[in-house]
Amino acid sequence: MKAAILDNKKFIIGYVPKPMLDEYGTGAIIKVRGCGLCGSDIVKMQTGIAKDGAILGHEVVGEIVEINSKTNFEAGDKVALGHHVPCFNCQYCWSENYSMCRHFKKTNIVPGGFSEYIYVSEEHLLNTVFEVNLNLSDVEASFLEPLGCCIRAVKRARIKDNSKSLVIGLGSIGILMGESIKAFGNEVYGCDLIYERVCRAEKFGFDKAFMLKDEASTLADMKSITNIGFDNIFLTAGASGSIDFAVKAARDGANIIVFSSIKNDNGFLNNDIYYRELNIMGSYSPSPMDLEDSMRLIESGKVKVAGISSVYPIEGINDALNDTLSNKIMKAYITL
Numbered sequence: 001m002k003a004a005i006l007d008n009k010k011f012i013i014g015y016v017p018k019p020m021l022d023e024y025g026t027g028a029i030i031k032v033r034g035c036g037l038c039g040s041d042i043v044k045m046q047t048g049i050a051k052d053g054a055i056l057g058h059e060v061v062g063e064i065v066e067i068n069s070k071t072n073f074e075a076g077d078k079v080a081l082g083h084h085v086p087c088f089n090c091q092y093c094w095s096e097n098y099s100m101c102r103h104f105k106k107t108n109i110v111p112g113g114f115s116e117y118i119y120v121s122e123e124h125l126l127n128t129v130f131e132v133n134l135n136l137s138d139v140e141a142s143f144l145e146p147l148g149c150c151i152r153a154v155k156r157a158r159i160k161d162n163s164k165s166l167v168i169g170l171g172s173i174g175i176l177m178g179e180s181i182k183a184f185g186n187e188v189y190g191c192d193l194i195y196e197r198v199c200r201a202e203k204f205g206f207d208k209a210f211m212l213k214d215e216a217s218t219l220a221d222m223k224s225i226t227n228i229g230f231d232n233i234f235l236t237a238g239a240s241g242s243i244d245f246a247v248k249a250a251r252d253g254a255n256i257i258v259f260s261s262i263k264n265d266n267g268f269l270n271n272d273i274y275y276r277e278l279n280i281m282g283s284y285s286p287s288p289m290d291l292e293d294s295m296r297l298i299e300s301g302k303v304k305v306a307g308i309s310s311v312y313p314i315e316g317i318n319d320a321l322n323d324t325l326s327n328k329i330m331k332a333y334i335t336l
């Protein structure tokens with residue numbers, strides 16, 4: 001079957017063996033209709049976490065073509081899915097750190113979303129595979145997983161009523177984060193270095209978005225919203241300067257939710273955390289419950305995901321990568 005195979009920080013289109021249900025016994029084979037290109041795929045490529053030969057992609061929408069399962073799914077069902085499944089029965093899971101569960105980290109789809117077919121296990125079918133409502137487009141359904149990640153972050157922040165949240169970085173994830181915060185009924189503000197992104201954020205429901213010029217003048221502009229600083233800061237930008245800005249834009253006692261990989265050797269300072277009682281927390285990957293909430297919010301239209309992705313055929317996946325890196329597009333969706 002055709003697949004986009006990782007090769008020296010690029011993709012090459014090649015052929016790999018199709019996964020066979022017989023090999024596994026239970027589970028399902030899904031014919032991939034399309035798959036979103038995630039920022040984490042790009043990080044894995046650029047840092048070498050993913051090795052040459054790997055097949056990336058996890059924001060999959062597809063059709064079940066073969067199945068042996070106790071679930072109600074059947075061949076012909078259109079589905080979207082999450083790729084990791086927690087065990088629900090370990091110290092991490094009991095503490096609701098589902099994405100830290102060692103079983104969660106081990107489970108995955110085979111071989112990856114940028115291929116014509118994938119295998120998903122029975123466990124996936126039971127927990128992280130969702131039937132797609134027929135009135136949703138493939139591209140909309142592909143947001144199940146990335147939106148689930150954002151919903152998890154919003155839940156972890158335990159946003160209080162009447163609080164003000166700031167999303168730093170208004171790429172596709174920043175937009176989804178803002179929409180999630182709104183969907184939970186809270187005010188949300190945003191900032192970014194790129195003018196088009198700032199304008200776009202307000203179209204996606206942000207109460208206001210700020211152009212990040214120099215730090216001091218942006219912070220001064222933000223005084224019109226809050227004098228003491230934001231209650232919650234969601235850090236979705238990968239630039240190292242955003243850490244410093246997050247600390248300055250936060251009120252004393254604020255939550256800072258770290259939601260991006262940042263190449264940085266001088267992270268949060270101990271004394272900012274101590275004297276200002278800052279809560280710095282990470283949020284990584286969604287639990288099955290977050291995926292369920294995500295599907296509900298996409299289906300109900302409470303979170304709008306249309307208009308975020310640009311569509312590329314698998315043969316154009318390197319263009320999709322380059323256009324994402326050069327900020328020509330917000331996010332790419334790759335069709336198989």
Ligand SMILES: [Zn+2]
Binds near residue numbers: 059
């Ligand atoms: Zn993703």
Ligand SMILES: [Zn+2]
Binds near residue numbers: 101102
């Ligand atoms: Zn577990």
